[in-house]
Amino acid sequence: MSISSGKTVRLNRLFNPADGKAVCVAADHGWMSDPTPNVMNLRKILEKVVQGNPDGILVSFGTAMRMTDLFCGKGSPALIIRADWMNMPRLGGSNTSNILPVTNFKKKATSFAKDALLMGASAITIYYFIGYSDEFEALNIEQNAFFAKECRKIGLPIIIEPMAVGGAVTGVNIAETLIVSARIAVELGADALKIPYTGDIKTFAKLVDEAGMPVLVLGGAKSDNPRDALELVDEAMQAGASGTVFGRNVTKASDPRQMVADIVDLVHRGKSVDEIVGKRAYEHVRLKAIPANCTGCQICVVSCQAKHLENYGNSRARLKIKIDYGNGEPQNSKPVVCTLCEKCVSVCPTAALTINDHGYLTLNSELCSRCGDCVRACPFDVIWQDADGFPVFCDMCQGDPQCVRNCPSNALELIQKVRI
Amino acid sequence: MIVNTGKMVRLHDLINPRTDNCLLVDTSVTSGVGAVEGLEHFHDTVTGINEICDGIIVNPGQLEHHAELFGGSRRATPLVRLDWTNYFRKADFCLPAKTVYRIMISDVEDALQLGASAGVVRYMMGFDDDFEARNIESISHVAKKAYREAFPILVEIGPFGYKVSQHNLEDTIKLGVACMLEIGIDGIIIPDCPIEIMRIIGEWTDIPVIIRISEQFQPKNLDIMLNTGLSGMLIGENIYNTLDYKKFIKALFVQMHQEKA
Numbered sequence: 001m002s003i004s005s006g007k008t009v010r011l012n013r014l015f016n017p018a019d020g021k022a023v024c025v026a027a028d029h030g031w032m033s034d035p036t037p038n039v040m041n042l043r044k045i046l047e048k049v050v051q052g053n054p055d056g057i058l059v060s061f062g063t064a065m066r067m068t069d070l071f072c073g074k075g076s077p078a079l080i081i082r083a084d085w086m087n088m089p090r091l092g093g094s095n096t097s098n099i100l101p102v103t104n105f106k107k108k109a110t111s112f113a114k115d116a117l118l119m120g121a122s123a124i125t126i127y128y129f130i131g132y133s134d135e136f137e138a139l140n141i142e143q144n145a146f147f148a149k150e151c152r153k154i155g156l157p158i159i160i161e162p163m164a165v166g167g168a169v170t171g172v173n174i175a176e177t178l179i180v181s182a183r184i185a186v187e188l189g190a191d192a193l194k195i196p197y198t199g200d201i202k203t204f205a206k207l208v209d210e211a212g213m214p215v216l217v218l219g220g221a222k223s224d225n226p227r228d229a230l231e232l233v234d235e236a237m238q239a240g241a242s243g244t245v246f247g248r249n250v251t252k253a254s255d256p257r258q259m260v261a262d263i264v265d266l267v268h269r270g271k272s273v274d275e276i277v278g279k280r281a282y283e284h285v286r287l288k289a290i291p292a293n294c295t296g297c298q299i300c301v302v303s304c305q306a307k308h309l310e311n312y313g314n315s316r317a318r319l320k321i322k323i324d325y326g327n328g329e330p331q332n333s334k335p336v337v338c339t340l341c342e343k344c345v346s347v348c349p350t351a352a353l354t355i356n357d358h359g360y361l362t363l364n365s366e367l368c369s370r371c372g373d374c375v376r377a378c379p380f381d382v383i384w385q386d387a388d389g390f391p392v393f394c395d396m397c398q399g400d401p402q403c404v405r406n407c408p409s410n411a412l413e414l415i416q417k418v419r420i
Numbered sequence: 421m422i423v424n425t426g427k428m429v430r431l432h433d434l435i436n437p438r439t440d441n442c443l444l445v446d447t448s449v450t451s452g453v454g455a456v457e458g459l460e461h462f463h464d465t466v467t468g469i470n471e472i473c474d475g476i477i478v479n480p481g482q483l484e485h486h487a488e489l490f491g492g493s494r495r496a497t498p499l500v501r502l503d504w505t506n507y508f509r510k511a512d513f514c515l516p517a518k519t520v521y522r523i524m525i526s527d528v529e530d531a532l533q534l535g536a537s538a539g540v541v542r543y544m545m546g547f548d549d550d551f552e553a554r555n556i557e558s559i560s561h562v563a564k565k566a567y568r569e570a571f572p573i574l575v576e577i578g579p580f581g582y583k584v585s586q587h588n589l590e591d592t593i594k595l596g597v598a599c600m601l602e603i604g605i606d607g608i609i610i611p612d613c614p615i616e617i618m619r620i621i622g623e624w625t626d627i628p629v630i631i632r633i634s635e636q637f638q639p640k641n642l643d644i645m646l647n648t649g650l651s652g653m654l655i656g657e658n659i660y661n662t663l664d665y666k667k668f669i670k671a672l673f674v675q676m677h678q679e680k681a
Binding site: 061107 | 554561567583584602620
């Protein structure tokens with residue numbers, strides 16, 4: 001029997017009632033660390049995140065206020081509001097990489113739960129820091145208890161985020177500290193936990209078991225490759241987790257939509273990492289033009305534009321048909337396509353343009369300075385800049401190139417790409 | 421879809437909806453350092469400028485006593501300064517500040533009751549960690565209260581502290597903007613900075629950004645500055661000791677809202 005229908009209804013918005021699991025994305029870093037590109041391009045990133053169908057997105061009050069549209073409608077993610085602020089990412093006297101480094105760890109409650117409720121939130125999230133100092137932990141306990149009490153009163157779920165940090169936390173005791181802190185958070189009134197992975201399935205299973213409440217594993221700093229992040233999710237789910245709250249691994253991903261979709265596949269559909277990573281059928285291939293077969297029909301060009309812009313034409317395609325005119329009459333034609341020569345990659349001054357794990361060109365728009373060097377470097381003239389200045393290039397239709405698929409005369413084909 | 425009608429209506433009391441720009445004037449420094457030259461007689465000074473700017477930042481006491489100067493379709497709207505600081509008590513002040521303080525002197529309800537269209541608070545950056553944390557906490561709660569009351573809040577980024585140097589000034593401004601966007605305020609006032617920084621901030625933010633112009637400001641640069649995506653300008657207290665400040669403000673006002681001219 002549910003005691004608070006408010007909490008039940010809102011938790012059901014967050015955790016899929018069909019399987020009791022949730023895939024959430026954390027995008028609340030903007031006021032706790034430096035204004036990195038993922039902070040400055042947050043709307044664009046979150047628009048992509050939403051396309052991956054997460055169950056919830058954790059944001060600050062300000063982001064919720066300015067990007068309300070992302071959370072409207074039944075299919076949209078549940079809104080989770082970060083109700084406190086801390087300066088930990090800027091901590092460390094010698095940490096000069098920060099714009100304004102801090103030396104004292106500070107945490108402040110910045111919202112009341114009723115503010116989040118007023119915003120239409122389905123839950124709030126607050127930190128519980130353990131291991132820094134006894135006094136600091138006591139302050140955290142006090143704040144968490146206050147929030148828990150207020151949330152009980154108004155029927156708003158509270159997600160507590162235990163974080164084991166500080167001099168008292170070592171590699172030896174971190175797993176045990178996380179297990180203990182998870183239980184303490186539940187004792188205070190947490191309806192769910194957002195917590196780091198303990199490092200192995202056995203200890204995380206103990207954490208989940210002793211917590212007795214839904215546990216969402218967080219991702220932490222961005223992994224070097226998506227597979228590492230997905231394997232962490234996989235292990236946490238095997239240990240009994242109820243889902244994820246991944247932040248930088250999603251918001252800093254080259255394709256945030258795909259990253260969310262992959263996590264959704266893991267959490268809700270029970271797919272394995274191998275199934276997900278291997279599901280892209282065409283790895284390390286490239287396009288090859290066979291001019292002898294080309295009739296100049298332009299179907300490849302139209303297909304390209306239809307695929308990417310959802311309209312028909314040939315002015316904005318990512319390949320072209322070059323027609324030779326001899327004696328004023330068209331003599332022969334040939335498709336001009338991206339050969340993945342990587343000249344654009346090599347001239348990119350900000351390393352925004354890269355070849356991803358699957359062998360396709362990919363753009364990190366956060367890094368892109370929109371200088372146009374890649375456009376000028378392309379020997380085939382098949383890269384152009386969109387209205388915002390970002391380069392538009394062949395992305396191999398993510399493994400299923402429509403030009404190849406639709407060419408009626410087999411003038412285009414996929415071949416194995418050999419990287420030297 | 422505009423959800424918060426109250427905020428939108430009040431915000432457009434100061435931002436001209438036809439040009440999406442605003443020219444604001446600040447008179448509030450007097451709460452920290454007393455009457456500055458040219459602002460000895462508040463009533464007289466404001467009478468001279470209240471039809472040639474969009475909004476005037478005033479302290480709550482002055483608004484209460486001189487409310488008749490504000491309101492109406494042609495006159496400037498009042499913005500209430502909600503906080504106080506002794507930061508501006510420099511070495512040449514009769515009692516220089518030894519420790520910098522910032523405290524709240526008004527709140528959202530008070531400002532609404534006074535008839536203000538917005539409240540203005542400072543985010544003073546670069547001081548010690550406690551100071552910053554308290555500042556963040558204070559602005560956060562003002563923002564929440566303002567959301568409930570549909571009252572716009574503008575935050576002024578003040579990179580004043582000992583941690584800020586020429587080396588990190590521009591990044592500090594950006595950090596301040598990032599923090600304030602997340603807190604949930606309705607407009608940001610930034611200090612004068614290079615055009616390139618204005619452009620980055622203008623393109624990045626989706627709320628009005630107003631620049632507090634410095635003494636080096638050249639009116640010929642107005643259009644360039646506004647083309648960076650900024651929403652307007654704030655003229656500070658240094659203006660009042662110049663002989664032709666009314667002429668200066670009027671010229672900017674006309675230039676900014678050209679169709680009015």
